[in-house]
Amino acid sequence: FFFRCYKSLEDIRHRGTDNEDCASLPLISPSTMCRIVQEQCCVTVLEDTMCTTGINVAKDQGVCDSLFANTCETKTTKMCCDCCLVGKAAQEQGLPCDHSLSMGYQCGLVSRACCVHGDSDNQTQPGITSWIFHKPLLVKKSPVFSFFSTKGLKIGKCAHVCEGNNTCACFKGHKLKPDGRSCEDINECLLGVSNCRAGERCINTEGSFRCQREVSCGTGYELTDTNNCKDINECEAGIHNCGPELECQNTQGSFRCVPKVKCGPGYLQDALGSCIDINECVIQTSPCLRGQVCVNTAGSYTCRANVLNCGRGYHLSDDGTRCVDVDECKGPEKVCEGHGCVNQLGSYRCECETGYSFNSITRLCEDINECRHYPGRLCAHKCENILGSYQCSCTTGFKLAADGRNCDDLNECESNPCSQECANVYGSYQCYCRRGYQLSDIDGMTCEDIDECALPTGGHICSYRCHNTPGSFHCSCPVSGYTLAVNGRSCQDIDECVTGTHTCGENQSCFNVQGGFRCLSFECPNNYRRVGETAARLERSDTIRCMKSCQPNDIACVLDPTHSVSHTFISLPTFREFTRPEEIVFLRTTVPAYGSYHHLGSYDVKFDILEGNLENAFDIVKRVENGLYVGVVRQVKPLIGPVTTVLKLSMRNLTTQGDSGQNVINVHVFVSEFWF
Numbered sequence: 001f002f003f004r005c006y007k008s009l010e011d012i013r014h015r016g017t018d019n020e021d022c023a024s025l026p027l028i029s030p031s032t033m034c035r036i037v038q039e040q041c042c043v044t045v046l047e048d049t050m051c052t053t054g055i056n057v058a059k060d061q062g063v064c065d066s067l068f069a070n071t072c073e074t075k076t077t078k079m080c081c082d083c084c085l086v087g088k089a090a091q092e093q094g095l096p097c098d099h100s101l102s103m104g105y106q107c108g109l110v111s112r113a114c115c116v117h118g119d120s121d122n123q124t125q126p127g128i129t130s131w132i133f134h135k136p137l138l139v140k141k142s143p144v145f146s147f148f149s150t151k152g153l154k155i156g157k158c159a160h161v162c163e164g165n166n167t168c169a170c171f172k173g174h175k176l177k178p179d180g181r182s183c184e185d186i187n188e189c190l191l192g193v194s195n196c197r198a199g200e201r202c203i204n205t206e207g208s209f210r211c212q213r214e215v216s217c218g219t220g221y222e223l224t225d226t227n228n229c230k231d232i233n234e235c236e237a238g239i240h241n242c243g244p245e246l247e248c249q250n251t252q253g254s255f256r257c258v259p260k261v262k263c264g265p266g267y268l269q270d271a272l273g274s275c276i277d278i279n280e281c282v283i284q285t286s287p288c289l290r291g292q293v294c295v296n297t298a299g300s301y302t303c304r305a306n307v308l309n310c311g312r313g314y315h316l317s318d319d320g321t322r323c324v325d326v327d328e329c330k331g332p333e334k335v336c337e338g339h340g341c342v343n344q345l346g347s348y349r350c351e352c353e354t355g356y357s358f359n360s361i362t363r364l365c366e367d368i369n370e371c372r373h374y375p376g377r378l379c380a381h382k383c384e385n386i387l388g389s390y391q392c393s394c395t396t397g398f399k400l401a402a403d404g405r406n407c408d409d410l411n412e413c414e415s416n417p418c419s420q421e422c423a424n425v426y427g428s429y430q431c432y433c434r435r436g437y438q439l440s441d442i443d444g445m446t447c448e449d450i451d452e453c454a455l456p457t458g459g460h461i462c463s464y465r466c467h468n469t470p471g472s473f474h475c476s477c478p479v480s481g482y483t484l485a486v487n488g489r490s491c492q493d494i495d496e497c498v499t500g501t502h503t504c505g506e507n508q509s510c511f512n513v514q515g516g517f518r519c520l521s522f523e524c525p526n527n528y529r530r531v532g533e534t535a536a537r538l539e540r541s542d543t544i545r546c547m548k549s550c551q552p553n554d555i556a557c558v559l560d561p562t563h564s565v566s567h568t569f570i571s572l573p574t575f576r577e578f579t580r581p582e583e584i585v586f587l588r589t590t591v592p593a594y595g596s597y598h599h600l601g602s603y604d605v606k607f608d609i610l611e612g613n614l615e616n617a618f619d620i621v622k623r624v625e626n627g628l629y630v631g632v633v634r635q636v637k638p639l640i641g642p643v644t645t646v647l648k649l650s651m652r653n654l655t656t657q658g659d660s661g662q663n664v665i666n667v668h669v670f671v672s673e674f675w676f
Contacts, residue, residue: 015266047076054080055114058088076434083107087114117207148244159183168594170393173207200227220253232628243578245273266299291321313346339365380406397427436471438560463491463676478674479517491676497537511538514672522567527557527637561652563661571666573675576643581619585667587651594676604654607631610664611648618647633667 005241023382031194054077059065061669064081069109081278083103087110090097097115123414158168170176170183177184188194196202196211217229224230234618235248242257249256260470263275270276279293280301288294288303295302310316310323328348329341336350339358342591350358352365359366370390371383379392379402389405394400401408406473411429413422418431433439440446452473453466462475476492477484485492496502497510498515504510504519511518519536524530524546530544544567550557565660568586590603607620617637621632631651653660 006038010606050076051080051110053077053112054082057081058114079107079108083110084114087111087116091115100401115172128632157181164438173206218253243272264299283330298532311346313493320529325346354387378405393426397429418445418447434471436473462489464602464674477517482674482676491674504581509538511569511571511668511670511671514573514676515674518668518670520569520668525565526659527560528565538569561661562664566661566663566665567668568665569670571639571640571672572635573672574673575635575638578638581634581636583632583634584618584669585633587620587633587649587665591629592627593629593655605631606652606654608650609633609647610650610654612645612667612669613647614645616644620649639671641673643669643671645669646672 053066054445057066057077058081058579061585062085064078068201074312083106086107086191087097089484090111092212093112103111108198114391121536128398132227132427138255155222157166160171160174161169163169166182168176168181173185173186174190176182181311185204187204187663190203194202194209199214200211201214203212210404211227213223213229215224215226216259220234221229222230222232231252232239233248233250235250240248240257245260246257247260249258257273258555259269259273261273263269266278266280266500267275268278277296277298279359281296287301291306292303293306295304304322306321308316308321308323313326313328316322316324323345325345327343328335329343335341335348336358340351342349342351350360350363352358355368356365357368358364367385367387369385371385375383381395381398382393384391392400392405392407395414398407399410409424409426411424413424413429416422417429420434420437421432423430423432423577431439431445436450436452437447440448449467449468449470451460454474455461461473464478465476467474467476475489475491481494481496482491483494484490492500493512493514495512497512498503502510502519504517508519508521511520520529522544527548527550528546529549532548546565548560560612566583572584576581587607589605591603605622607622609618609620617635617639618633619636620631620633623632631649633647633649649665649667650662652662
């Protein structure tokens with residue numbers, strides 16, 4: 001009996017796994033006991049399958065909200081799902097799996113199983129609940145009841161399992177720490193022992209791991225609980241966009257719309273599934289015979305006899321099949337009387353002579369104003385309309401070119417409009433004058449003489465006198481004493497002493513002055529004798545010196561402090577303006593500045609003007625050059641010539657013991673009448 005009943009349990013197990021009804025099992029024996037065994041075996045497998053489904057939902061989704069149906073089977077599945085979540089929560093918080101929560105026997109077993117196993121398997125296979133109830137959790141042969149007893153899980157001794165002899169072990173997915181009691185998670189992802197497929201990423205969990213797809217499934221697919229991509233049936237889900245005339249057909253990853261009704265002949269189905277009539281008269285070439293016209297109908301067409309209606313300007317041909325143009329110009333009516341007629345298809349036009357246009361209202365030829373119709377395109381400069389044509393003209397300075405439209409520059413210089421020189425420019429001309437003339441401000445053509453002598457700079461063009469001439473000028477000098485220089489402007493002094501044109505006697509010396517000469521003769525005073533011979537001609541740098549020469553026993557001569565009397569000469573122009581003193585004579589000494597002179601001690605020199613300083617126009621200053629005293633005679637005020645004066649200068653030698661003597665220098669100054 002038990003053997004026959006056991007033989008049928010495999011079929012019954014499959015029946016419970018397939019969620020079939022356990023109340024309608026086929027009888028394998030008339031025994032009531034065997035019937036009870038059959039039903040209980042099927043119910044046990046069925047409950048195991050439903051509980052396994054709940055555990056898998058808890059592991060995969062982490063929530064049990066989708067199990068909301070109010071059936072006995074769904075309640076069993078949701079109970080196992082909720083209890084498994086409690087066990088996973090206890091594991092994640094580090095609480096012991098053998099907790100004392102009052103959840104019932106079966107719920108407590110499921111909670112402990114999920115706490116112990118965690119996520120060691122992605123999916124719990126059917127029969128796992130039976131394994132929980134009937135098989136050990138470790139490789140060691142420890143019964144389930146001993147594993148869940150408080151004796152094997154004393155807190156503080158072994159973290160997971162105590163095997164006896166004070167030896168601790170860990171659950172699957174964990175390894176024992178060096179302290180021999182604690183357990184730590186094994187990272188299967190780092191060790192590479194996961195069974196994740198290509199395109200999946202390994203994520204480590206406490207005591208296990210899970211595989212997660214890296215790439216999304218794409219449009220038209222959804223990710224299943226088994227981490228695979230499943231086609232979405234858009235037609236069943238009602239998310240297609242097929243119109244009312246189209247039927248939805250699902251395809252892998254998409255769908256397509258198929259027309260519900262097939263169109264008949266003469267119709268074309270559009271994208272929305274509607275049937276559109278085909279116009280055979282348009283898409284076909286001459287579907288009807290000659291002389292017939294095609295008329296489109298719904299789904300077909302008909303051919304009818306063609307009755308031509310020719311428009312204005314046409315008439316029906318002799319065979320009645322076409323319209324022929326009417327030549328109005330050859331008709332009896334003179335449509336363009338007095339004008340030219342040109343036939344056109346369906347019409348005609350009247351032509352006028354060149355330069356005229358036909359007015360269809362007045363039926364007259366009217367002049368065309370070409371200048372207004374074509375501005376800037378007919379003539380280069382000016383356009384003037386005339387009857388039947390136009391004529392071009394040019395502005396001042398241009399002449400009409402040979403083509404009658406363009407303008408060429410007119411060379412006005414050919415008619416000699418200028419009094420002297422003419423330069424032709426584009427569209428005009430320019431007069432200019434030769435040197436010494438300027439263009440008139442009145443007519444711009446006449447050249448007028450420039451009075452160079454009257455210009456602001458005219459006073460400096462010539463040294464003496466400026467004389468204007470037509471187109472130029474010339475300079476002149478005083479009548480005597482000067483000659484005109486090579487440049488034609490400056491006046492040069494004539495040295496009569498050199499040329500021999502002076503009138504000095506044999507006992508006189510000739511001294512040249514600006515604009516003339518002077519005949520000079522000098523006699524030394526008593527008790528003085530002349531040093532050197534008398535020269536026939538004196539230069540500016542020449543000096544006549546008389547040295548003291550006393551007779552024996554002439555006490556008055558010896559006591560006279562004047563050691564020498566000298567004469568020097570200088571010729572000056574008339575300085576009309578002074579910006580600074582003009583240095584004219586230098587009296588050089590051999591006296592060292594600020595020094596001593598033998599036994600006389602410190603030595604000094606004093607310079608004075610004794611006589612002849614007209615209008616105080618001169619002064620004398622002392623300076624040091626090359627360590628020696630020098631007296632400098634300066635002209636400090638202008639003197640208007642001609643003026644002659646003799647500056648009597650004194651050069652006294654001074655010592656700490658008083659005067660030691662003096663020298664008298666007579667400077668003969670001759671100031672010319674002119675500034676040159």
